[in-house]
Structures are given as structure tokens and as C-alpha cells.
Amino acid sequence: xxxxxxxxxxxxxxxxxxxxxxxxxxxxxxxxxxxxxxxxxxxxxxxxxxxxxxxxxxxxxxxxxxxxxxxxxxxxxxxxxxxxxxxxxxxxxxxxxxxxxxxxxxx
Amino acid sequence: xxxxxxxxxxxxxxxxxxxxxxxxxxxxxxxxxxxxxxxxxxxxxxxxxxxxxxxxxxxxxxxxxxxxxxxxxxxxxxxxxxxxxxxxxxxxxxxxxxxxxxxxxxxxxxxxxxxxxxxxxxxxx
Numbered sequence: 001x002x003x004x005x006x007x008x009x010x011x012x013x014x015x016x017x018x019x020x021x022x023x024x025x026x027x028x029x030x031x032x033x034x035x036x037x038x039x040x041x042x043x044x045x046x047x048x049x050x051x052x053x054x055x056x057x058x059x060x061x062x063x064x065x066x067x068x069x070x071x072x073x074x075x076x077x078x079x080x081x082x083x084x085x086x087x088x089x090x091x092x093x094x095x096x097x098x099x100x101x102x103x104x105x106x107x
Numbered sequence: 108x109x110x111x112x113x114x115x116x117x118x119x120x121x122x123x124x125x126x127x128x129x130x131x132x133x134x135x136x137x138x139x140x141x142x143x144x145x146x147x148x149x150x151x152x153x154x155x156x157x158x159x160x161x162x163x164x165x166x167x168x169x170x171x172x173x174x175x176x177x178x179x180x181x182x183x184x185x186x187x188x189x190x191x192x193x194x195x196x197x198x199x200x201x202x203x204x205x206x207x208x209x210x211x212x213x214x215x216x217x218x219x220x221x222x223x224x225x226x227x228x229x230x231x232x
Contacts, residue, residue: 033218035219037219043224044223044224045202045219045222046222047218047219047220047221050220056220088151092217092218096154096217097154098151098152098153099151101151
């Protein structure tokens with residue numbers, strides 16, 4: 001099973017700042033098979049990024065994904081108030097696993 | 108507009124059974140693979156099961172294999188999860204989610220482009 005480790009566990013930032021979230025895999029993941037989700041309290045997750053770097057429908061361009069092999073990154077260029085949430089990465093190349101999540105909180 | 112509405116959750120004793128439903132609308136349900144994903148209280152996401160668009164193929168997480176059964180009724184646009192031999196560790200919010208691999212021929216991509224709001228299952232004596 002591929003284990004995904006997300007870091008940091010919590011990111012404390014102010015609106016307007018840049019957020020950089022990391023997702024590291026225990027084995028190589030084809031970049032075609034890496035997704036990112038956003039989850040707000042009391043809500044279902046929402047797909048942000050698939051194929052490591054493709055934005056899902058309706059996702060603002062301040063969200064971008066990159067990476068390959070075992071290291072993937074989600075960047076939010078300028079945090080809006082509605083971006084404070086928990087973010088999960090997921091690989092779907094070999095079976096299917098999620099990372100443990102990164103909470104982006106208001107500083 | 109894609110809409111997924113889960114129902115059937117509740118409090119159930121260990122060892123008992125429960126069936127969840129997910130009513131789909133706003134898209135051609137019969138063209139898409141569908142998944143169940145769960146989230147234990149205060150924890151992360153765990154994939155549970157997938158069913159192909161036509162119901163012929165199914166896959167399960169090891170943690171539920173042999174206890175849970177995923178099924179669908181394309182005439183009713185409804186997805187199901189039959190859960191048996193429930194354990195305390197099955198306590199979670201259960202989400203149904205659409206696989207984006209619709210189209211022709213339909214494929215299953217194993218990620219999730221639409222989610223329901225979830226139904227809560229609590230396994231406790």
C-alpha cells in the first residue's frame with residue numbers, strides 16, 4: 001500500500017499569503033494519478049486538482065498542483081477567507097489511499 | 108447540476124446490519140462508476156468500495172471486504188451499501204461519490220469529482 005504523508009499538519013497563515021502544502025508518497029506515484037481535495041468543517045470534500053496539476057471544474061486559478069514521483073505540492077497563491085480548510089491528497093495509481101490532511105488555519 | 112443524497116445512517120449495535128442509499132440526480136447515473144468513502148470522527152478519509160457503471164465489477168477496501176456489499180439500481184438512479192457484521196471501527200460519516208470516468212466507453216478512474224453530504228453511521232452497544 002502506498003502511504004501518503006502530508007506536511008505540515010497545520011499551516012497558520014493570514015489572508016493574502018501564499019500556502020504551500022506537501023504530499024510525499026512512500027513509493028513512486030504516476031503523476032497522472034494524484035488528486036487534491038478541500039474539506040471545510042461540516043462539509044463534504046471538494047475536488048480541487050486531479051492528474052497532479054489539472055484544476056477541476058470551477059476551481060479558481062489561485063490553486064495549483066505540481067510534482068512527480070514521490071513529491072507533490074499544492075500551492076494557494078493568495079489565501080482568501082474561504083480557503084481556510086483541511087486539504088487532502090489522494091493517489092489512485094496503485095489501489096487508492098489518502099494522506100492524513102493539512103489544516104490551513106487563520107493566523 | 109450533480110446531486111448526491113445519502114440516507115440510511117443511524118445507530119446500530121455491533122454485529123448488526125445496515126443499508127445505506129445514495130440518490131443521484133443531475134447526470135446520467137448509469138454512465139458513471141460510483142464509490143463509497145468514509146470518515147471516522149475527527150479523522151481523515153478512507154475509501155470503502157467502488158462499483159462500475161453497469162454493476163458488473165466491484166472492488167472493496169480490505170477493511171470491509173466480506174462484510175460490505177456495494178450495489179446499484181440504474182433504473183432508480185440509486186447506489187447502495189449493505190453493511191453487515193458492523194464493528195465500532197465502522198463508525199463514520201459515509202459519503203457517496205461519483206467517479207469522473209463517465210463517457211463512452213465508461214471507465215473507472217478512482218478519484219471523486221462530486222460528493223454527497225454524507226450520512227452518519229454509529230456502531231455502539
